[in-house]
Amino acid sequence: MARFDGVKALVFDVFGTVVDWREGIARDAAVFLARHGRGDIDPRGFADAWRQRYQPAMEQVRSGRRPFTRLDVLHRENLEGVLNDHGINAGMISEDELDDLNRAWHRLDPWPEAVAGLTRLKRRFIIAPLSNGNIALLLNMAKRAGLPWDAILGAEVAQAYKPEPEAYLRTAEVLGIRPAELCLVAAHNGDLKAARGCGLATAFVPRPAEHGPGQTKDLAPAEPWDAVGKDFQDLAHKLGC
Amino acid sequence: MARFDGVKALVFDVFGTVVDWREGIARDAAVFLARHGRGDIDPRGFADAWRQRYQPAMEQVRSGRRPFTRLDVLHRENLEGVLNDHGINAGMISEDELDDLNRAWHRLDPWPEAVAGLTRLKRRFIIAPLSNGNIALLLNMAKRAGLPWDAILGAEVAQAYKPEPEAYLRTAEVLGIRPAELCLVAAHNGDLKAARGCGLATAFVPRPAEHGPGQTKDLAPAEPWDAVGKDFQDLAHKLGC
Structure with missing residues (x-):
């Protein structure tokens, strides 16, 4: 060409x-959700919900409302939001466990x-x-x-x-x-x-x-x-x- | 351990x-110097002279007297100085040729x-x-x-x-x-x-x-x-x- x-x-x-990303996040989310007795939640739907918060979070940076913030931090904030949306209190889960699930994005x-x-x-x-x-x-x-x-x-x-x-x-x-x-x-x-x-x-x-x-x-x-x-x-x- | x-x-x-860096710069400098009829200049000495301007150039940035400037730019400025120190008028050499010699640092x-x-x-x-x-x-x-x-x-x-x-x-x-x-x-x-x-x-x-x-x-x-x-x-x- x-x-x-x-x-x-x-x-x-x-x-x-x-x-x-969808299958990778669903794989790790499934293990996490089962551990917390929430095997009723579809892990692919959970992955989609987490990903849906991606553009709005970056838009805060693009618009200048927030200084440049790396994606690991945005993903981590979004994780707390998506957990709470699914009736899981993120505040009751250890930082280490939340960080590990957040690093599912490193393991795709x-x-x-x-x-x-x-x-x-x-x-x-x-x-x-x-x-x-x-x-x-x-x-x-x-x-x-x-x-x-x-x-x-x-x-x-x-x-x-x-x-x-x-x-x-x-x-x-x-x-x-x-x-x-x-x-x-x-x-x-x-x-x-x-x-x-x-x-x-x-x-x-x-x-x-x-x-x-x-x-x-x-x-x-x-x-x-x-x-x-x-x-x-x-x-x-x-x-x- | x-x-x-x-x-x-x-x-x-x-x-x-x-x-x-010393042998790599000398190799490319030797070709350049010969092309300009300056085979009398020791290419390793030329490499040492170019490198000697490295720390003072970065010190301008470290001290805050100059905003962060990438090394390709500092090397290019230093090249003009070292050429002039050797009695070669950098202003008489094409930008393309100077840029190519400057990229000797990419070819070590x-x-x-x-x-x-x-x-x-x-x-x-x-x-x-x-x-x-x-x-x-x-x-x-x-x-x-x-x-x-x-x-x-x-x-x-x-x-x-x-x-x-x-x-x-x-x-x-x-x-x-x-x-x-x-x-x-x-x-x-x-x-x-x-x-x-x-x-x-x-x-x-x-x-x-x-x-x-x-x-x-x-x-x-x-x-x-x-x-x-x-x-x-x-x-x-x-x-x-």
Whole structure:
């Protein structure tokens, strides 16, 4: 693809694009809920409820109502809210146990072909996460799952949450390259739209099971992105890796 | 070593400890100097002169006289100074050529056993640079040399230059660990002293050729550091990797 001749680095959305957050959170939530005698709560619904608080929490930072706060802290606050919504008094649970459940976001599994696809893409490109996750979260996830990142980038390095333009532009800047030399790989059309607005190249990989069997959004590219792959292996093939 | 039972991450000084900056800079400077008809200048002396401007430039930032400025920019300014000191008018040389020579700092070779040693240490620990080099410099160096970092940390992430305490403490903070769970590996006693002052564990690896055959400093540990290895392979052995 001619558009990719000048691309030096691929940066990846992580939650949903690289890892399956819903099944990973549900797995750890199921153990926690059973331990507290609440096996009646659907752990996937619990994961969805926790994730639903993600955008509003970051919006506090994006809007300037709150200084930059790393995602581990936002996830931890959101956990207390979602527990209370399910009738579980977070104040009665030890800090250690809440912290451990919060680190379920560090223990998410990649989609089946992700590690092999990234390993191929790494031969030709610099590869790094461009995620709203913080450094410790992304690093612990990578170490556990074998994600072969060249660097850990994202919101904490840029000090801005996607889709704020600074999240994309500062990432190009720290890499010492122009926005057009950077490509975002994501399963989310909105993320790609914001990246394109900043001059980045764009690659779409659908993850039709991210939100479970009833998923209706992001099933197909909403715009003619610079590349579209069925998965990371297909993307590597299309980019000549 | 019992001291290392609680250590989760090893962070490394880079210039001198992981890579041989003097020979790498001299190699690229020799080509540049010959091209400009200045084969009379000793390229190792040129490398030493360039490096000598390193601490004073960072001191401008440490003292607060200048906002945080990444090392690529400081190196570039220092290059113009060292050229002029050698009677070469930097203003007569193209920006592209100066930028390319400045990126010699991205193209330094590791000490012979460094990649193998890091690969062993990575099995047990998170490994990352904690260097005054900026992210692009450290990432390009790692990609070229095969340094298997788990993340790229250092001054640009911490927004502070060593030996300022913030450089060490913010690195532990972004890793989500306590200072005592972090160990600095360095060939420089001064760097280790500052790290110990912040509560980090410390490991010394001498690099007796860093400054060439006449080196007199940092040949031996100046304090009883928590670990001492002859090189990274020996350090890996001593830490049970």
